[in-house]
Amino acid sequence: MIDIALWIALALFCAAVALNFYRVVIGPSLPDRILAVDTMYMNSIALIVLFGIWLNGKNYFEAALLIAMLGFVSTVAVCKYLLRGDIIE
């Protein structure tokens, strides 16, 4: 039962990443693209966790944690750059 659910979830997350990439390409403004990249890294965290379930390995969560932290910091840094024209004042 877990195998079928795993494949369904992998297909749904891959479709979600494809939709986010579509928004990155056509996004009319800069915050749209930042939002799409933000969503894309959230989906990639889930993809890595599903990959860890598939391969039965426990060490993949470290990559997911790293992606979460770096993605959050980069999103806030780019938003700060858009707001103030500078990251650290």
Place this chain on the structure above:
Amino acid sequence: MLDSILEGVIAFMLVAGGAFAFIGSLGLTHLKDFYMRLHGPSKTTTLGVGCTLIGSLIYFSLREGPVVQEFLITIFAFITTPVSAHMLAKSALHHKLEPDPRTRGRPMELENERPKHTIEEAPQGKSPLP
């Protein structure tokens, strides 16, 4: 017996997480302006990723004893997503992105950018689809 019930719970969590994330990305693609688009990823995708991580937590706890690392990622995602959504909304208001006429609320930053037509005159806005 308990194992099969927990397997069902894990499968439900994985499928629900995938469905939530897909619906969030669908909203990101199909909604009309940035202020609507901000809703999909910041609520729905976070819930989907949280569901998937909880499913993974139950799976590895069932196999090799209790683990807490996935719970850390879940808490981190649930804390940081509102912060990044707030920053994105602030930067969008700073850039004065034009709202769709159907978007409710008139923030002070967009007072000069008020749309010329009301929702009764143009119920579809600028969007070609209903």
